[in-house]
Amino acid sequence: MKRIFSVTVENESGVLSRVANLFSARGYNIESLNVAPINETNLSRMTIVTEGDEAILEQIGKQLNKLIDTIKVTEYGDVPFVEREMALIKMHTDLGTRAEVLRIVDIFRGKIVDVSQDSYTIEMTGDSNKIDAILNLLEPLGIKELARTGKVAMIRENKK
């Protein structure tokens, strides 16, 4: 079972290592991990995608909470939430493929953010399925380089 944990932590040195260490020391899996400061002073938000059975996921939640640098842990399971990921994709292009790449990027509402004679760099945002889908289509056309951010997520507000 996959689960996304969003963890608000003190923005201090060693925090990332404490979180990573928790996963490695207890044999849990990290599928992706994203961390960046948020607008409140000295806080960062980590988004961790992990996998395990119900008991392991419960333990992961508790262990994350136990860390002294952890302010808040949110689990994305049953409640509706929004998740997004960004990818930068550098494509080999030639006269034969440029038009096709553009078409695909257009269909997926991606953006070309850098162009050279024989390459396009594409910025693609969406949920992970969407990113996987465009990568599937671009793959045969020649991906040169790929960088993905990993997921970030937020709970949807109750709509009245």
Added chain:
Amino acid sequence: MKLTGSQIFIESLKKEDVEYIFGIPGGAIIDLHDELYKQDEIQFILTRHEQAAVHMADGYARVTGKPGVALLTSGPGATNGITGIATAYMDSIPIIVFTGQVPTPLIGNDAFQEADIVGMTRSCTKYNFLVKDVKDLAYTIKKAFYIATTGRPGPVLIDFPKDIQVAKTDFSYPETIHLRGYNPTYHGNLKQIKKVAKAIASAKKPLLYVGGGTILSGAHKEVQKLAKKLKIPVFTTLMGIGAYPEDDDLSLGMAGMHGTFRANMAIQYCDLLISIGARFDDRITGKVSEFAPNAKVAHIDIDPTSISKNIHVDYPLVGDAKLVLKEMLSVLDEYNKIDWDEVRKPWLKQIDKWKNEHKLAYNTDEEKILPQYVIEKLYEITKDDDAVITTEVGQHQMWVAQFYTFKKPNRFLTSGGLGTMGYGFPAGIGAQFAHKNKPVYVFAGDGSFQMNEQELATLVAYDKPVKVIILNNGFLGMVRQWQDLFYGKRYAATNIEVQPSFVKLAESYGIKAKRITKKSEVEDALLEMKNYKGPYILDAVIVREENVYPMVPAGAPISNMLLT
């Protein structure tokens, strides 16, 4: 007035009522030692190995309930301390370890005696700090003591670079502290307490499972009230020994791999298991899927991660054992009309039957020395002395747990979680600093004793009357026992007959010592040791291949006991 980092260190420790600091000096803490030298409120105890220094701080903490403090130099001083820190971590003991560090501009340069001790100890401390600015020092020390002693206690390390020790700033020690990410739950949820109380009141065959958390929380009185009020039998873990008087009728002794027959049987047949400050360690549960198969489980623990970690818990209750039990006892007043003696009769009758089957025993006809006999005899001659007993790790540790009758908490010191050979002797020395004018006895195996025997010098230097009984079988006995029972008696690398004369070794330090080989010598030797004013080493040569029974093979159900 501005103070240096070293002066702030001392003033802060005074504020925390620190009496002793255990450790060894070095280049990276020479400034701290220079300040320590200039004052006499805090005494520095010079050990002969850093591991032993940390165990001494740990032994001091276990007897007093106050945090123990160690001061180690950078690099090898710090890394030597890691086993001591990990030992305290596994048993949730509050200690503060200060380590020297190379000057901040050199950190990361592979400088002389540099080690990334903060990185290395991240997984065996409750929290750790690197002080990068002298302005943060006082607050960091306050935080360290606060974190170490609150919630589920544990070791905290402060890495203290050399340049910070001489840098100056204004000193004020914070009175209070708030950490937004750290708020241990002390008071249990009242609704949940009522639910558990109801479950306890309606259970036919309840059983109390008492762990080290009970001692850490000081909840032993409440546990005793609960047990006596509702007539609930009690077993302890190794760490819980002393939380319930073992001479009481409701006591089943220790459960687990080398637990009593009655305790292990009670686990398998109880219908409600009430765990207090214990964590369902594999040495207690045996095969998890067959542990307490007929029981609902209630679990009181201050650490939510302990609950439902190893086994499914039906009634989780997060909170401090003492506070939760206090509330629970008042809730249970609702059930005062019930005649518990009557209700509990069938269950206690069954318990009594188990009590009389397969009692802990040994061959009393043996003319050589059996370890169990030595332990029983020591209990007989010390039972009114409020003695602290420490152990190393292995067979002798289990025999002490089985054959010494503990009646008070904080009197049995042992490395339960990490199982650190070399713990007991220094922990006994640390305990003696706290247990002033009262006796401390160390039970050691010959293997374990040799892991920190250099501390004989510390005993002499501070003239501490610690008594050490070496139960000497010339084997790494517990491993040999496994080889005997499960590995076709192939004693691979467990024969340690090559050993010093422990008597001559002790005498070379100026310590009184004696070697005995016959049962008939035991009582006199123990009395002589007890009545001797200074430190004493008793080398008791025991039957070489005596085994610890009962024994549950690792991974087998807890009722699957080898009895002889």
